[in-house]
Amino acid sequence: MFAKSRIAAIIAASLFSLAAQATDITGAGSSFVYPVLSKWSATYAEKTGNKLNYQSVGSGAGIAQIKEGTIDFGASDAPLKAEDLAQFGLGQFPVVVGGIVPVVNITGLTPGQLKLDGPTLAAIFMGKIVRWEDPAIAALNPGLKIPSGKITVVHRSDGSGTSFNFTNYLSKVSPEWAAQVKFGTAVDWPTGVGGKGNEGVSQYVRQIPGSIGYVEYAYAIKNKITWTQLKNAAGNFLQPDAKGFAAAAATADWKSSKDFNLIMTNAPGADAWPITATTWVIMYKKPKNAEHTKVAFDFFKWSLEQGQAQAASLDYVALPAPLVQQIEAYWASDFATK
Amino acid sequence: MSSPSMVNAPTLTADMAARNRRDARNDRLFAWLLAACGMIVLVTLVGAAGSTLWGGREAFAKFGWHFLVSTEWDPGTDTYGALVPIFGTVVTALIALVIAVPVSFGISLFLTEVAPNWLRSPVGSAIELLAGIPSIIYGMWGLFIFSPFMSAHVKPWLVNYMSTQPDDGKVAWIPAHVPFIGKVFTSQYPFGGGVLTAGIVLAIMVIPFISSVMREVFQTVPTRLKESAYALGSSTWEVVWDIVLPYTRSAVIGGVFLGLGRALGETMAVAFVLGNAFQLSASLLEPGSSIASAIANQFSEAVGLQKSALMALAFLLFVVTFIVLLIARLMLRRLASKEGR
Numbered sequence: 001m002f003a004k005s006r007i008a009a010i011i012a013a014s015l016f017s018l019a020a021q022a023t024d025i026t027g028a029g030s031s032f033v034y035p036v037l038s039k040w041s042a043t044y045a046e047k048t049g050n051k052l053n054y055q056s057v058g059s060g061a062g063i064a065q066i067k068e069g070t071i072d073f074g075a076s077d078a079p080l081k082a083e084d085l086a087q088f089g090l091g092q093f094p095v096v097v098g099g100i101v102p103v104v105n106i107t108g109l110t111p112g113q114l115k116l117d118g119p120t121l122a123a124i125f126m127g128k129i130v131r132w133e134d135p136a137i138a139a140l141n142p143g144l145k146i147p148s149g150k151i152t153v154v155h156r157s158d159g160s161g162t163s164f165n166f167t168n169y170l171s172k173v174s175p176e177w178a179a180q181v182k183f184g185t186a187v188d189w190p191t192g193v194g195g196k197g198n199e200g201v202s203q204y205v206r207q208i209p210g211s212i213g214y215v216e217y218a219y220a221i222k223n224k225i226t227w228t229q230l231k232n233a234a235g236n237f238l239q240p241d242a243k244g245f246a247a248a249a250a251t252a253d254w255k256s257s258k259d260f261n262l263i264m265t266n267a268p269g270a271d272a273w274p275i276t277a278t279t280w281v282i283m284y285k286k287p288k289n290a291e292h293t294k295v296a297f298d299f300f301k302w303s304l305e306q307g308q309a310q311a312a313s314l315d316y317v318a319l320p321a322p323l324v325q326q327i328e329a330y331w332a333s334d335f336a337t338k
Numbered sequence: 339m340s341s342p343s344m345v346n347a348p349t350l351t352a353d354m355a356a357r358n359r360r361d362a363r364n365d366r367l368f369a370w371l372l373a374a375c376g377m378i379v380l381v382t383l384v385g386a387a388g389s390t391l392w393g394g395r396e397a398f399a400k401f402g403w404h405f406l407v408s409t410e411w412d413p414g415t416d417t418y419g420a421l422v423p424i425f426g427t428v429v430t431a432l433i434a435l436v437i438a439v440p441v442s443f444g445i446s447l448f449l450t451e452v453a454p455n456w457l458r459s460p461v462g463s464a465i466e467l468l469a470g471i472p473s474i475i476y477g478m479w480g481l482f483i484f485s486p487f488m489s490a491h492v493k494p495w496l497v498n499y500m501s502t503q504p505d506d507g508k509v510a511w512i513p514a515h516v517p518f519i520g521k522v523f524t525s526q527y528p529f530g531g532g533v534l535t536a537g538i539v540l541a542i543m544v545i546p547f548i549s550s551v552m553r554e555v556f557q558t559v560p561t562r563l564k565e566s567a568y569a570l571g572s573s574t575w576e577v578v579w580d581i582v583l584p585y586t587r588s589a590v591i592g593g594v595f596l597g598l599g600r601a602l603g604e605t606m607a608v609a610f611v612l613g614n615a616f617q618l619s620a621s622l623l624e625p626g627s628s629i630a631s632a633i634a635n636q637f638s639e640a641v642g643l644q645k646s647a648l649m650a651l652a653f654l655l656f657v658v659t660f661i662v663l664l665i666a667r668l669m670l671r672r673l674a675s676k677e678g679r
Binding site for chain 1: 410411412413414415481482485486489527528529530531609610613614615616625631634635636637638639640641644645
């Protein structure tokens with residue numbers, strides 16, 4: 001009886017969706033993921049007719065809206081805690097990976113020449129290392145002539161996922177940072193000036209001689225800002241690139257993290273770029289609107305499995321295949337729609 | 339087809355009475371309508387102030403009056419204080435007024451007293467066009483063009499001649515002899531933005547507002563008063579200072595407050611050039627923070643107590659604006675009471 005009516009309902013639903021042609025799903029949250037989501041959704045709409053309406057209002061607002069149930073999915077640069085997920089009946093999974101790179105303005109240096117490691121970076125951003133001729137920096141760069149001068153720290157003034165991941169990395173590599181500044185979308189910066197958005201930070205870095213800041217990788221590449229090498233957890237100096245971000249996503253310990261609640265900065269892999277970030281999509285485990293949720297899952301399945309090239313064209317990195325499999329298993333086990 | 343002569347007297351009075359009643363009713367309706375329009379302003383103001391106060395209740399309850407005097411703004415430990423943004427808001431607005439008021443005065447005097455007739459209306463329209471430029475444009479200009487200019491040309495000069503810690507270590511005469519001024523012009527960052535830059539950008543933004551009001555009211559001064567003064571042998575400056583300005587004083591001050599209100603609440607332009615650091619500093623060359631820019635920067639990602647603290651900041655902006663206007667009213671009253679001596 002029930003099975004029959006269910007099948008009938010599914011047939012009716014699929015007929016209906018064919019007849020109605022398009023279902024518009026809505027999401028809101030992180031601005032980090034906005035460019036790739038809009039590119040994916042444009043192609044997806046061409047293929048299926050289903051449109052995605054995404055508002056890049058910031059992770060905090062996205063989380064608030066999904067908790068109120070006014071949207072089909074939220075997107076956040078920081079994972080929700082297990083209690084929060086359980087309380088609201090929500091689940092989350094990563095969708096795409098990107099890198100964050102330190103950028104500097106030092107006369108005579110070209111992109112990728114300067115080498116830094118985590119503790120030195122933390123000391124610079126804490127205001128403990130204040131000049132470029134500091135022995136700690138010289139020790140990391142044997143043979144490189146670094147002009148002496150005062151260091152000016154440039155950080156984000158607005159709350160952002162970029163700051164969240166950057167400060168999270170500094171907390172992991174510097175106990176002092178973890179104790180005094182902590183990490184978050186906005187923190188009490190011990191020193192420096194704040195620029196609004198990636199464009200604000202990169203503009204300040206360009207204007208201030210001897211400055212150091214951090215921006216999304218795509219932004220540094222497009223605007224040809226002098227990025228630095230970083231020493232990762234395995235002890236290797238790396239140039240930031242897609243390979244390093246993918247290695248971080250592949251070697252981060254997703255298997256033992258429930259609900260993908262893992263921030264993958266300082267990932268252990270030999271080639272893993274240390275400040276790699278992702279954005280989590282947050283959805284209800286029991287859908288409020290079954291038809292919309294079905295389309296949303298279909299969209300993310302298509303994006304994760306076939307959206308790699310488009311992500312790469314925007315300097316994002318698609319999730320590695322084992323992680324995608326883990327996400328699809330999570331959908332099957334934890335969500336009511338599959 | 340009836341002519342007035344055919345209407346007899348009793349009907350006329352009845353008609354008039356009916357018409358009077360109708361007029362009285364319409365007048366009442368019109369008065370209510372106007373009162374409703376007036377009430378919208380009050381309701382909006384009370385609603386906005388009330389909802390920000392309600393939104394900020396957690397922050398006010400947690401920090402009490404410490405919220406007003408603490409310079410800390412630390413989302414990591416959830417400790418918030420409003421002193422740095424309040425200070426930045428007031429100082430940038432004051433710098434803006436110090437620059438904008440004399441310049442606007444000059445512009446409007448030029449346009450009403452000095453400029454040839456053919457020049458008046460194009461320049462007047464240009465000012466109104468300037469008033470319509472969105473603030474983000476000023477912010478972009480401030481960030482991409484004006485900040486680099488400040489750091490390349492203006493700031494080195496100021497640091498050299500006004501600071502007690504110039505780059506070459508030789509303290510100039512002024513900072514060595516005038517107390518406090520050295521502190522106002524020290525700088526630890528080679529950075530073009532900061533409190534002074536934000537104040538100057540704000541000044542450019544409010545000049546059109548103040549000067550268009552001034553121009554309008556200067557035009558209302560009766561020609562006969564001015565010509566009498568000229569006939570008595572006054573110079574243009576004497577006419578302006580002794581006739582035009584006293585005649586229009588309260589309207590001019592109204593225009594100044596329109597500009598001040600905009601300077602206090604300006605968000606995007608300030609967020610771009612102020613440097614957004616939560617550090618209290620006496621120096622005008624250091625980065626600072628303002629209430630509106632702090633809210634714009636942090637609100638979208640804020641949760642819990644941080645959101646509440648930002649709402650509390652918004653409420654404090656009402657309070658700051660109210661206090662500034664109150665002081666202005668008191669000053670105006672004192673001026674008025676001195677009149678005629």
